[in-house]
Amino acid sequence: MIDVHCHLEHEKFRNNKQLIQSLKNELKAVITSSPHPKDFKYSLQLRKAFERFVFLCVGLHPEYIQEFSEETFDFFEDFVKGNKDEIVSIGEIGLDYFWVKDEELREKQKWFFEKLIELAKSIDKPVTVHIRDAYEDALEILEKVDYQKVHLHMFGGDKFLDKVLSNEWKVSVGPILLRSKKHKKIVKNLPLERIMLETDSPWMKIDGKESLPNDVKIVAEKICEIKKLSLEEVEKETDNNAISFFKLELSY
Numbered sequence: 001m002i003d004v005h006c007h008l009e010h011e012k013f014r015n016n017k018q019l020i021q022s023l024k025n026e027l028k029a030v031i032t033s034s035p036h037p038k039d040f041k042y043s044l045q046l047r048k049a050f051e052r053f054v055f056l057c058v059g060l061h062p063e064y065i066q067e068f069s070e071e072t073f074d075f076f077e078d079f080v081k082g083n084k085d086e087i088v089s090i091g092e093i094g095l096d097y098f099w100v101k102d103e104e105l106r107e108k109q110k111w112f113f114e115k116l117i118e119l120a121k122s123i124d125k126p127v128t129v130h131i132r133d134a135y136e137d138a139l140e141i142l143e144k145v146d147y148q149k150v151h152l153h154m155f156g157g158d159k160f161l162d163k164v165l166s167n168e169w170k171v172s173v174g175p176i177l178l179r180s181k182k183h184k185k186i187v188k189n190l191p192l193e194r195i196m197l198e199t200d201s202p203w204m205k206i207d208g209k210e211s212l213p214n215d216v217k218i219v220a221e222k223i224c225e226i227k228k229l230s231l232e233e234v235e236k237e238t239d240n241n242a243i244s245f246f247k248l249e250l251s252y
Helices: 017-023 037-049 062-067 070-082 103-122 135-145 158-166 181-189 213-227 231-246
Strands: 002-006 029-034 054-058 087-096 127-132 150-153 170-173 195-197
Touching: 002 195, 002 213, 002 231, 029 037, 029 087, 029 231, 037 054, 037 070, 054 070, 062 087, 062 103, 070 103, 087 103, 087 135, 087 150, 103 127, 103 135, 127 135, 135 158, 158 181, 170 181, 181 213, 195 213, 195 231, 213 231
Parallel strands: 002 029, 029 054, 054 087, 087 127, 127 150, 150 170, 170 195
Antiparallel strands: none
């Protein structure tokens, strides 16, 4: 199985190479999402230390928008273009109206979101998109920019599923599926060829405990239950989706 979205740069995991080594016994690959420039250097080192197992996604998370400036974007653009062969996706990027209430900062989020999608297009990389309480605005920007290499991380916009289906976007499903009715509805109505697995670990909890990347198996088992498929079918299809979408070159 493949976890397409976790945070190995997090202090809970930092410098725990033994953990990452143990994950290789259970998973084909993990994509670590580095959401802030302060973590890019470490995340890049991690990707190189575990080549063909740890893959790298870098972004400017909308929650941190108050810290970002045009100079931040310029730095990010230079970093991405200078390391594009080491990066499989640009993200997390997007809109977050749950944590960000100020209208001026929300407009700033929109500016960054559009610019970052355009950057991803210019180097032919997918975008990994974070949306919280901002589905209408975020999907409007995605359709305006007209980009199809879109990965909707932990997508919960069940009322906007028709937008996903009318485009070629992929959705990753995480541990929230175990308890969320709207995420179950999305999985039920979304073709398996659009679905990938994630944990968002360590942020996403399972039964009150921080998740690990190998908890994608629990997510896969829930998909099996909802869609009445075998674990083998779900694993094979979601792995293939991740490999082809992110162009992953695995060790086996």
